[in-house]
Amino acid sequence: MDLIAISQSTVAIILLLGLPSLIVSMVIGLVISIFQAVTQISDASLSFVPKMIIVSIFIVISLPWIGDNIEEYTYNLWDIIITFGKTQ
Incomplete structure (x- = not known):
């Protein structure tokens, strides 16, 4: 395995x-955008x-x-x- 394969x-x-x-x-952003379009609420914090x-x-669950x-990659x-x- 060479440097290019590692990269x-x-x-x-x-x-x-x-x-x-x-x-x-992206999915959550799409759902919130659809909700904002339907209700005509344009608040940035709502998004x-x-x-x-x-x-x-999701990150905590995964x-x-x-x-x-990461452990498997590090061992490899x-x-x-x-x-x-x-x-060498």
């Missing part, structure tokens, strides 16, 4: 861990506060999954570092 796997793990929160944020609360709750993925990265150290 690609790093980007892949970042996307894998970040996309679920982003998708939840920001619920989204922040729901995304925070922390074990995020931790497991240390194995690669050890392998490179032995060949």
Whole structure:
């Protein structure tokens, strides 16, 4: 495994861990926007506060999954570092 493959796997793990929160944020934003359009309420905090609360709750709920993925990635990265150290 070379440096490019390590970089690609790093980007892949970042996307894998970040996309679920982003998708939840987008769905909540869409629901709130539809609610604001129907009720004609145009308050900026109505969009920001619920989204922040729901995304925070989602991140707390998904922390074990995020931790497991980061732990597995870190172990794989240390194995690669050890392998490179032995060949040099």
